[in-house]
Amino acid sequence: MSLDHSRVVRDVTTRLPTASTAVQACQATVAALGRHTPGRIAVLLWVHDRLRCVAATGSWQVFASVPAGVGVVGRVYASGKAETVSEVTDDPDYVPLRPDVQAAICAPILDPAGRPIGVVDLEWTTTGVELDAWRDTVEQVAARLGTRIGQLGGPPAETRSEKLLRHASALTVAATEPDLMTAAVEAARDVSGLRSAVFVLDGPAGPWVATPSLVPDELEARVHAALAGAGRPLLERLRSRAHRSGASYTLGEGDHPTTTDQDLLIAAGVRTLISVPLGPTELCGVLLVGDTRTLRPDPTTVNLIELLAAQSWICLERLRGLARLREQASSDPLTGLRHQGSFGERIAESNPGRTALLAVDVDDFKTINDTYGHQAGDRVLVDLARALQGALRHGDELYRIGGDEFVAVVEVLRPEEAVGIAERLTEAARQIGRTISVGVAVQRDGESPDLTLRRADEALYGVKRQGRDGVGLATGG
Structure with missing residues (x-):
């Protein structure tokens, strides 16, 4: 026998006036529909920022909430138009919770001003459902539910x-x-x-x-x-x-x-x-x-x-x-200074004519390691790193880029200012009983940072050749 769809609508219409809240109205709607179909029924209302399920049959088979625009229900809510999905496997937006669903009908719930406030969603696991008749019924039910929710003050507030x-x-x-x-x-x-x-x-x-x-x-x-x-x-x-x-x-x-x-x-x-x-x-x-x-x-x-x-x-x-x-990934574990990786990132942001690189090498470091051992050499590096950092200005940066090789990156107005900072570094090293050689190069217009560092290294080796414990300014920089 064919289902009397007018009776379905009457059952919902009769139950709705007994509801005193929007949630009760949705529950009454689900209960009335459930008397006439074995399909899975859910009512979702828009609460704050998503569709939330407020009433359903087989609640373990429905989504508790759905973000905007997700699935068939999100699509119907956004469009404000009912849809029939006769083959859910052919719909790219359909999100299954069980594998045996065959077809679905979803209708928007509209407030008295015609704005979507939710959806009524039905899904069937059997074939032979009169989808056209059910679509008309679901649309009528959704319309009556929307009217009742409007009379009750609208969807529930977010808990x-x-x-x-x-x-x-x-x-x-x-x-x-x-x-x-x-x-x-x-x-x-x-x-x-x-x-x-x-x-x-x-x-x-x-x-x-x-x-x-x-x-x-x-x-x-x-x-x-x-x-x-x-x-x-x-x-x-x-x-x-x-x-x-x-x-x-x-x-x-x-x-x-x-x-x-x-x-x-x-x-x-x-x-x-x-x-x-x-x-x-x-x-x-x-x-x-x-x-x-x-x-x-x-x-x-x-x-x-x-x-x-x-x-x-x-x-x-x-x-x-x-x-x-x-911090551990970007810092030298021995001295705590930034290491080669972060140094590369820093000099990539250099300013030609303003950024100076100070290449620093510890004098006679190999002798310290050979004579007193690597632990003694490590202590020298830690003490020296602390002393050099203390001699730099706020905003200057010091990196350890090799065994006993350091580079300071400083911003200056003229080369003489960079030389002055390098001399402060050599004095700081002397204060702890060590000496260093420092090469200084100011980046030229159009010059890559790598080339600037190479000129600083050449100036450093010039200091080494002249007896160490001093500062050298790269030619032209």
């Missing part, structure tokens, strides 16, 4: 858990610490509903207040300034309290006794504060999320902020680990 998931994804792709702090601050504001968020991180000199790259909220700016000027002991107490309890504090109510660090925050305008640890130890830091309103954060909010803080710390550790690996 805080969904917000946290979205922000967690943003944290994982942050490329720098400022970017990460910015993403984490935005996430903390959004998930908690509070105005401001500030990170107190730990560093070599103790706790410090991290500065994200986004423009701070007015309260954030005041809290940041107050904490930055508070001194290390107070920051350590604030951090310790969070790691002992991870509690939520409501501040500024009546005459309740407060601590010194709380008084500092109250003076900055904080009336509500969620304080949670970032990582497993006190040295990780603390996340402070606050507001100028006197509120009482519920346990769920605190739990979500704790999850956000933990994710932020994991991502921060990942960034720092990658930075350490990059």
